Amino acid sequence: MEVLHVITPLFVSLIVGGTFVGIVFGAIPGMTATMAVAVCLPLTYSLGLENGLALLLGLYVGGISGGLVPAILLGIPGTPSSITTCFDGYPMCQRGDGEKALRIGIISSLVGGLISLAVLYFFAPTLADFAIQFSYVEKFLIILFALTVMAALSSDMLIGIFSGFLGLLVSLIGTYGIESGGNGEIRLIPPGLEYWLESGFALLPVLIGLFGLAAILEEAEIGVPESQSARNVRLGAGTGFSLSVFRGQIGNLIRSSGIGTFVGILPGVGGSAASILSYTATKALSSHPETFGKGEPAGVIASESGNNGLTGGALVPLMSLGIPGDSTTALLIGAFTLQGIQVGPLFIGQNPVTWDAIIVAMLIANLAMFAMMYFAIRYIARVVSVPKPILFPIILMMCVIGAYTINYGIMFDVWSLLIFGLFGWLAQKLRLEIAPFIIGFILGPSAEIYFVKSLESFGDLTIFFTKSWIAVVLWILIAASVAGSVLLARKTRRAREGR
Amino acid sequence: MGDLTHVTVNFETSHLIFPTLIAIVLVILGLAILITNRRQIAGAGPYWRGVLDRMDKVRFLGTIALTVIYFMLMVPVGDTWPNTGLGFLICSIPYVFLSGVLFLRHRAPRDLLPVAISALVAPTLVWWLFTDLFALTLP
Amino acid sequence: MNLTRRTILAALSATALLAPLVAAAQELPRNVRLVIGSNSTGGDTYQNAAIVADALAEKLGINIKVDAVGPTEAFKAVGRDSRGTTLMIHHDQSYLGYLYGVRGYEDIFASYKIGPTVSVNPGNAYLVPKDSPYKSMADILAAAEKGERVRVAIQPGGVSEIGFSAMKYAAHAAAPGSEANLVPVNTGSQSDKDQALFDNLADVINGSIQSNEQYTQLPADDQKAMRFVWITARPETLRKAPEAGMGAMTRDDMLKFASPETSVPLGEGKDFTFDKVFFFIYNKDMDPAIVAQIDEALAEVYADGKIEKRLTDAFFIPDFRPSDEARAHLQEKNDTYARIISEIGEPSN
Numbered sequence: 001m002e003v004l005h006v007i008t009p010l011f012v013s014l015i016v017g018g019t020f021v022g023i024v025f026g027a028i029p030g031m032t033a034t035m036a037v038a039v040c041l042p043l044t045y046s047l048g049l050e051n052g053l054a055l056l057l058g059l060y061v062g063g064i065s066g067g068l069v070p071a072i073l074l075g076i077p078g079t080p081s082s083i084t085t086c087f088d089g090y091p092m093c094q095r096g097d098g099e100k101a102l103r104i105g106i107i108s109s110l111v112g113g114l115i116s117l118a119v120l121y122f123f124a125p126t127l128a129d130f131a132i133q134f135s136y137v138e139k140f141l142i143i144l145f146a147l148t149v150m151a152a153l154s155s156d157m158l159i160g161i162f163s164g165f166l167g168l169l170v171s172l173i174g175t176y177g178i179e180s181g182g183n184g185e186i187r188l189i190p191p192g193l194e195y196w197l198e199s200g201f202a203l204l205p206v207l208i209g210l211f212g213l214a215a216i217l218e219e220a221e222i223g224v225p226e227s228q229s230a231r232n233v234r235l236g237a238g239t240g241f242s243l244s245v246f247r248g249q250i251g252n253l254i255r256s257s258g259i260g261t262f263v264g265i266l267p268g269v270g271g272s273a274a275s276i277l278s279y280t281a282t283k284a285l286s287s288h289p290e291t292f293g294k295g296e297p298a299g300v301i302a303s304e305s306g307n308n309g310l311t312g313g314a315l316v317p318l319m320s321l322g323i324p325g326d327s328t329t330a331l332l333i334g335a336f337t338l339q340g341i342q343v344g345p346l347f348i349g350q351n352p353v354t355w356d357a358i359i360v361a362m363l364i365a366n367l368a369m370f371a372m373m374y375f376a377i378r379y380i381a382r383v384v385s386v387p388k389p390i391l392f393p394i395i396l397m398m399c400v401i402g403a404y405t406i407n408y409g410i411m412f413d414v415w416s417l418l419i420f421g422l423f424g425w426l427a428q429k430l431r432l433e434i435a436p437f438i439i440g441f442i443l444g445p446s447a448e449i450y451f452v453k454s455l456e457s458f459g460d461l462t463i464f465f466t467k468s469w470i471a472v473v474l475w476i477l478i479a480a481s482v483a484g485s486v487l488l489a490r491k492t493r494r495a496r497e498g499r
Numbered sequence: 500m501g502d503l504t505h506v507t508v509n510f511e512t513s514h515l516i517f518p519t520l521i522a523i524v525l526v527i528l529g530l531a532i533l534i535t536n537r538r539q540i541a542g543a544g545p546y547w548r549g550v551l552d553r554m555d556k557v558r559f560l561g562t563i564a565l566t567v568i569y570f571m572l573m574v575p576v577g578d579t580w581p582n583t584g585l586g587f588l589i590c591s592i593p594y595v596f597l598s599g600v601l602f603l604r605h606r607a608p609r610d611l612l613p614v615a616i617s618a619l620v621a622p623t624l625v626w627w628l629f630t631d632l633f634a635l636t637l638p
Numbered sequence: 639m640n641l642t643r644r645t646i647l648a649a650l651s652a653t654a655l656l657a658p659l660v661a662a663a664q665e666l667p668r669n670v671r672l673v674i675g676s677n678s679t680g681g682d683t684y685q686n687a688a689i690v691a692d693a694l695a696e697k698l699g700i701n702i703k704v705d706a707v708g709p710t711e712a713f714k715a716v717g718r719d720s721r722g723t724t725l726m727i728h729h730d731q732s733y734l735g736y737l738y739g740v741r742g743y744e745d746i747f748a749s750y751k752i753g754p755t756v757s758v759n760p761g762n763a764y765l766v767p768k769d770s771p772y773k774s775m776a777d778i779l780a781a782a783e784k785g786e787r788v789r790v791a792i793q794p795g796g797v798s799e800i801g802f803s804a805m806k807y808a809a810h811a812a813a814p815g816s817e818a819n820l821v822p823v824n825t826g827s828q829s830d831k832d833q834a835l836f837d838n839l840a841d842v843i844n845g846s847i848q849s850n851e852q853y854t855q856l857p858a859d860d861q862k863a864m865r866f867v868w869i870t871a872r873p874e875t876l877r878k879a880p881e882a883g884m885g886a887m888t889r890d891d892m893l894k895f896a897s898p899e900t901s902v903p904l905g906e907g908k909d910f911t912f913d914k915v916f917f918f919i920y921n922k923d924m925d926p927a928i929v930a931q932i933d934e935a936l937a938e939v940y941a942d943g944k945i946e947k948r949l950t951d952a953f954f955i956p957d958f959r960p961s962d963e964a965r966a967h968l969q970e971k972n973d974t975y976a977r978i979i980s981e982i983g984e985p986s987n
Contacts (some may be wrong), residue, residue, distance in 0.1 A: 021569060035635075039633040039634065039635060040625060043529065081520045102567075105556075124526060158531055158532055158535065159532060161528060162525065162528040162529060162532055165521055165524050165525045165528060166525060168521050169518065169521045169522060170527060172517060172518045172521065176514035182513070182514060183510055183511060183513055183514055185511075185512075185514040186514075186517055187514050187515055187518050211572065213566075215563065217559065217562060217563070220555065220558040220559045220561075220601075220602070221554050221555060222553075222555060222563045223555035223558055223604075224555075224602040236541070241628075289627070301594075380632070387613075388602055388615045389599045389600070389601075389602035389603045389614055390599060390614060391614060392598065392599075392602055393594065393595040393596075393598040393599045393602070393618070394558075394595065394617065394621050396566070396594075396595075397591050397594070397595055397621065397622060397625065398568075398597065398625070400570075400587075400591075401625065401629060404587075404638065405629070405634075405635045405636065405637070408635075408636060409636035409637075409638075410637065411570075411573075411574055414570055414573075415505070415570060418570065420569070421566075429547075429550060447517070448517040451517060452508065452516050453514075454515050454516055455506050455508050455516075456508040456510065456513065459505060459506060459507060459508070460504050460505050460506065461504040461505075461506060462504045465518065
């Protein structure tokens with residue numbers, strides 16, 4: 001075991017330190033795992049490859065996990081991949097189960113991380129070969145499947161789907177990016193605004209505008225009443241948490257971790273799709289789908305095991321194809337090239353020690369994440385008892401930092417925050433639905449590129465059905481998800497009329 | 500069959516395909532909503548009047564106004580000391596303080612103190628953390 | 639407690655107040671922002687910029703932050719600021735984008751000041767599947783001449799397309815009309831291009847030595863196996879690469895795929911070559927004193943030799959030219975490529 005020489009006290013402390021900083025970045029609305037890795041990347045040159053990777057992988061795991069904290073406690077997703085954690089975690093917190101939700105989320109994160117790590121270790125090259133069977137067509141169908149959750153998340157199906165399509169349309173504003181395969185032309189920009197809108201709206205400012213600023217505006221509208229939730233938080237013994245919450249959720253944990261891992265493996269499908277897909281699947285398969293979105297622990301489990309499943313998954317194509325699985329692993333490539341190490345299909349075979357070190361680092365990072373977050377919950381959860389006149393301005397300020405720094409210093413992103421804050425408030429008054437809107441917004445750009453490229457490459461609409469057996473399986477899943485939402489909508493309508 | 504489903508994508512105009520499709524769906528959905536919810540839409544006037552009546556206008560509009568001023572000042576102030584993040588620090592302290600005071604329900608000196616402390620400590624800490632430690636660019 | 643905070647703040651504002659005064663002395667200010675024409679902090683532009691920024695900052699005793707804001711925002715930022723507080727580093731894309739008529743690109747020679755070149759990424763290459771009937775560029779050009787349709791996956795509008803344009807130009811010179819048989823497959827990132835090859839949507843792809851070399855080592859029965867057909871870098875650039883090369887490919891192996899051994903003719907007995915050069919771009923009105931200051935500082939940095947090791951470790955070739963020389967060099971490249979692009983009927987400005 002040559003890898004034992006790599007595991008020094010420095011190696012371990014870099015992982016633990018990285019995980020801690022990652023959690024902090026993840027927990028700040030608007031700061032992401034990608035940002036954490038980006039700011040620490042320059043440090044890795046002097047650390048050497050294994051130690052540098054230890055730090056970066058710690059940041060990665062910590063950053064993805066930290067996002068659940070504000071998602072549950074404040075209803076603001078700390079990172080795009082924790083968006084679906086909000087849907088059930090925040091309602092749980094509002095009814096006083098914040099700490100319980102945190103515990104569920106953290107345990108699910110650990111399980112997701114470990115399952116995906118095992119997959120990475122045992123199946124990396126095989127799965128990478130499977131992943132390249134996914135062409136534009138299959139990738140479009142995966143995105144389409146994830147989009148079906150729009151219907152499932154709406155309280156009024158028609159308005160929900162309308163909101164989702166509105167989100168899709170807004171995500172297309174700006175340039176059809178050359179770097180993702182487009183032609184570099186702009187569309188949907190009102191005349192005169194080209195200077196501001198040519199790059200479109202960035203995801204993060206939109207996200208924290210809709211969930212952060214809009215919520216604070218709604219509070220301001222009703223005069224910022226003194227906090228209810230502070231009294232509601234049950235801390236310590238009375239949290240009502242026991243591992244029995246997970247009874248009957250083993251299938252959910254495994255499925256969601258698996259989905260998250262697989263989405264990570266597919267290059268280009270993107271990190272936020274992982275939790276959205278596992279949430280969609282879990283809701284579609286649930287015997288009581290109507291409880292989702294209203295504080296259903298299974299939703300938190302699906303979302304958090306899904307997004308941590310991503311971590312191991314996204315390393316699969318990186319280590320076995322030299323292709324990043326998401327935006328954070330794209331930065332890891334930089335760490336390798338700076339050291340003059342090539343990543344590609346021969347990497348694992350040629351660098352067995354580095355490969356083992358990566359696996360060990362991921363394992364330690366997951367355990368460290370769990371230890372730090374699980375035992376800090378009691379203190380973290382107190383955030384909700386901070387008086388609003390102190391908490392809100394600080395949240396607003398953090399949102400500004402997040403928006404400004406997400407693309408390394410663009411003021412328009414800060415204005416987007418305000419625009420979508422106001423839009424979020426207005427949408428709530430107009431009864432538009434924010435959850436489907438943001439799902440449409442997140443998935444819009446990939447839906448477009450894969451749809452248009454499928455037609456451009458194959459020139460025939462039937463290709464979506466005839467491309468491969470994978471496409472057929474995906475259509476079955478899509479049909480099941482749509483049918484499930486329709487049935488559910490009918491059931492709720494009947495229940496309402498019956499009352 | 501083959502001819503019906505056949506499509507040729509012109510790369511030069513391919514940026515319009517997907518937006519057009521989505522826009523068509525939106526219009527159809529929009530019409531459907533207009534038809535099914537026509538009663539509610541007709542009642543929009545009184546609804547908005549109610550919203551405005553119930554609104555805490557000082558806090559709501561005050562938050563928006565403060566935020567707009569904050570955003571507008573940050574860059575010009577920061578430009579005096581380029582690339583130091585001081586524009587952020589100098590604007591954040593009054594912003595955090597003033598919006599805190601705006602949200603307070605009782606504004607006795609005793610209530611103002613914690614707001615003032617957080618307005619000084621939080622921006623300074625965050626500014627130090629992100630510009631110095633993590634070398635991020637702030638205005 | 640209060641007192642310490644006050645002293646810290648006072649000290650901070652005192653140092654900060656000095657900054658504009660230093661700038662008035664027509665030197666680089668203490669805090670410089672270096673924006674780059676790429677959104678990625680893992681890509682080659684970022685790495686070159688970071689290595690150069692580190693060395694320059696150390697030499698001048700100032701702070702330089704590299705911000706990966708992407709081309710559009712980088713041009714905007716550097717166009718707004720003539721004080722030298724914002725500088726930019728980008729590569730040939732900055733003028734090729736304009737030559738190809740991509741939205742948002744201006745003529746950098748007219749709208750900005752060209753600063754020194756710093757380094758080259760010699761990796762730009764073209765590849766085919768390992769079992770492809772085309773063994774070389776000559777085969778590909780011959781196939782086009784015979785009327786076979788050859789699909790080439792590129793990212794349109796810049797660095798990734800220029801080699802493809804040269805192929806079309808060569809095909810046109812050999813048999814007018816045959817260039818129409820070279821068809822672009824417009825894709826985005828490297829993984830999209832690789833995938834286009836795996837999906838059999840393309841016969842040839844644009845790639846790089848760094849990201850594709852390992853694919854060329856795979857056995858031929860692997861779906862992912864590839865073969866280099868062309869490396870666009872100039873032979874004199876490649877000769878400066880480490881002898882061991884990259885992966886299993888030595889420098890001598892690389893030279894076999896580059897001019898003159900692999901030839902894509904440009905006419906007049908010359909071959910087409912393309913080095914991806916990284917260079918500074920300044921605001922048009924930036925003080926010439928600052929330009930000179932950076933030129934001098936970089937000359938010393940490169941004379942020292944430490945930067946050479948960092949660059950070659952990451953498989954980049956140091957390539958310093960002071961501003962004036964850099965401008966002339968890039969202008970010449972620009973004119974050559976402009977001729978190719980207009981000749982094959984691509985949009986030109």
